Amino acid sequence: MRGIGDDASVVKALKLCVTSVDAVVEGVHFRLDGETSFADIGWRALAGALSDIAAMGGQTGEAYIALGIPSHVSEQQALELMLGAEDLAEQTGTSIAGGDVVSAPALFVSVTVVGWAERDQKLIGRDAARPGDLVGVTGTLGCRPDRPMPKLREARAIAPAGVHAMIDLSDGIATDALHLARASGVALKIDLDKLPTDERTQATARELGVPAWQAAATAGEDYELCVCVPPRRLERVNQACQRVGAPIAWVGRVIDGEPGVILRHQGQRQQLSGYEHRW
Amino acid sequence: MRGIGDDASVVKALKLCVTSVDAVVEGVHFRLDGETSFADIGWRALAGALSDIAAMGGQTGEAYIALGIPSHVSEQQALELMLGAEDLAEQTGTSIAGGDVVSAPALFVSVTVVGWAERDQKLIGRDAARPGDLVGVTGTLGCRPDRPMPKLREARAIAPAGVHAMIDLSDGIATDALHLARASGVALKIDLDKLPTDERTQATARELGVPAWQAAATAGEDYELCVCVPPRRLERVNQACQRVGAPIAWVGRVIDGEPGVILRHQGQRQQLSGYEHRW
Numbered sequence: 001m002r003g004i005g006d007d008a009s010v011v012k013a014l015k016l017c018v019t020s021v022d023a024v025v026e027g028v029h030f031r032l033d034g035e036t037s038f039a040d041i042g043w044r045a046l047a048g049a050l051s052d053i054a055a056m057g058g059q060t061g062e063a064y065i066a067l068g069i070p071s072h073v074s075e076q077q078a079l080e081l082m083l084g085a086e087d088l089a090e091q092t093g094t095s096i097a098g099g100d101v102v103s104a105p106a107l108f109v110s111v112t113v114v115g116w117a118e119r120d121q122k123l124i125g126r127d128a129a130r131p132g133d134l135v136g137v138t139g140t141l142g143c144r145p146d147r148p149m150p151k152l153r154e155a156r157a158i159a160p161a162g163v164h165a166m167i168d169l170s171d172g173i174a175t176d177a178l179h180l181a182r183a184s185g186v187a188l189k190i191d192l193d194k195l196p197t198d199e200r201t202q203a204t205a206r207e208l209g210v211p212a213w214q215a216a217a218t219a220g221e222d223y224e225l226c227v228c229v230p231p232r233r234l235e236r237v238n239q240a241c242q243r244v245g246a247p248i249a250w251v252g253r254v255i256d257g258e259p260g261v262i263l264r265h266q267g268q269r270q271q272l273s274g275y276e277h278r279w
Numbered sequence: 280m281r282g283i284g285d286d287a288s289v290v291k292a293l294k295l296c297v298t299s300v301d302a303v304v305e306g307v308h309f310r311l312d313g314e315t316s317f318a319d320i321g322w323r324a325l326a327g328a329l330s331d332i333a334a335m336g337g338q339t340g341e342a343y344i345a346l347g348i349p350s351h352v353s354e355q356q357a358l359e360l361m362l363g364a365e366d367l368a369e370q371t372g373t374s375i376a377g378g379d380v381v382s383a384p385a386l387f388v389s390v391t392v393v394g395w396a397e398r399d400q401k402l403i404g405r406d407a408a409r410p411g412d413l414v415g416v417t418g419t420l421g422c423r424p425d426r427p428m429p430k431l432r433e434a435r436a437i438a439p440a441g442v443h444a445m446i447d448l449s450d451g452i453a454t455d456a457l458h459l460a461r462a463s464g465v466a467l468k469i470d471l472d473k474l475p476t477d478e479r480t481q482a483t484a485r486e487l488g489v490p491a492w493q494a495a496a497t498a499g500e501d502y503e504l505c506v507c508v509p510p511r512r513l514e515r516v517n518q519a520c521q522r523v524g525a526p527i528a529w530v531g532r533v534i535d536g537e538p539g540v541i542l543r544h545q546g547q548r549q550q551l552s553g554y555e556h557r558w
Contacts, residue, residue, distance in 0.1 A: 006404045007334035007447060008299035013292035019393065020287035023345040025383045055286035066302040066389040097298065104304045110345040110389035114298065125285045168286060
């Protein structure tokens with residue numbers, strides 16, 4: 001339709017518009033110390049907003065990026081950042097359709113993703129988990145990859161298989177499951193020994209100086225999905241996961257009670273919250 | 280549909296999605312010196328993005344606001360900023376449907392407005408001005424109000440009356456007409472003596488230490504509309520303006536030639552560009 005260069009961009013819409021905003025700021029969410037490349041900053045800023053669209057079961061559409069550029073960031077570095085975002089956009093079928101570039105005292109990237117859905121029934125909130133539901137998580141937790149991949153395809157496969165509630169793990173399941181529990185007015189019992197881990201989780205755990213199960217529960221920015229599913233839909237959800245090649249582990253159960261999360265490790269109750277995860 | 284509190288917001292869409300992003304930063308676009316209230320900062324940040332939707336002839340829809348809050352801005356001040364934006368949102372039929380709040384070393388406000396249109400034919404770009412078109416501007420220029428009002432209603436009335444090209448005056452007509460001229464591949468001849476001014480323009484002119492016609496051409500953030508209209512549609516456009524109570528002044532003509540803007544004051548050619556307009 002109309003692209004960058006006019007007053008506003010114009011694209012064809014589907015029936016429902018699913019929108020998310022995610023802003024990251026130098027010194028708060030990341031440092032420019034050379035450890036994180038500008039391309040990775042662009043990738044991760046877009047990934048955060050895309051993961052919220054995934055968590056609803058929406059399909060991606062257009063991304064709009066507002067960039068605040070300080071004098072210590074060169075044009076070339078800003079371009080690298082945009083190329084990193086463009087890389088993820090291509091891999092997820094997202095169009096970067098507009099934005100704004102302004103001067104700023106510190107680098108910031110504010111991403112708005114406008115996603116789409118054909119029917120409201122296909123969208124899954126975080127507010128409809130019910131006592132008796134099983135709690136599942138996709139993939140492997142605590143990996144902290146440089147370029148986390150939002151689970152758009154996986155979510156759209158799993159959502160219509162009978163999921164009651166869904167959230168993406170951006171701050172670690174200890175924190176995100178609490179958001180879901182509060183929104184649904186239920187308690188989630190999670191068995192930390194069942195969280196899916198691998199050697200990358202071990203590496204994160206060593207870095208943080210904690211056991212692997214703890215890294216899996218708290219390291220954040222996994223962008224894996226946490227779903228609540230009634231037992232009668234378990235088989236359909238397992239099959240949907242298999243179809244898209246997404247492993248799913250069943251790690252707990254939704255119960256009646258004070259809204260909150262009950263975390264257990266080897267039978268002992270644990271209190272955990274997410275690490276502040278600067279990149 | 281679904282509001283703030285879930286992973287993403289969900290709203291019903293019209294056929295076409297018209298989106299604009301506008302970011303403003305403390306120390307670049309405004310100062311926190313007490314002259315501009317936080318409510319006005321919120322209003323003006325939203326106004327900038329809404330004016331871009333107006334300039335296409337789109338109808339407003341949802342606004343998403345990413346807010347970067349430094350330690351020298353209190354929660355109360357941040358709230359005042361959002362109330363200022365909410366004030367304009369209400370007056371224009373816009374819903375503030377989501378956003379993000381992050382820490383930042385300086386205050387920034389990044390606004391994405393998702394607007395809508397039912398048909399592509401109702402949308403007006405800046406790229407279709409043709410030689411022979413008359414150049415019109417709405418309202419009064421150079422007023423610099425604390426709370427500029429985007430011309431959403433006016434634009435939607437004028438656009439279908441036969442406008443070839445339209446742009447909003449955010450940097451002053453000397454600069455914005457150039458954007459339109461370049462996008463359309465034409466030259467715009469503008470008679471500065473015909474620019475609509477009043478006593479508010481005089482006040483701005485005194486502040487800037489320039490004649491009123493120069494303030495009208497360069498003071499920026501008018502958010503008035505500049506339109507290019509074939510002469511046979513002049514009457515219809517005049518009537519549309521009358522219907523919505525928007526005065527329109529005919530200030531120039533589109534001609535063949537090197538893309539650019541030819542500004543004349545009392546027959547003399549002038550070179551002008553916009554003032555840097557911090558709030």
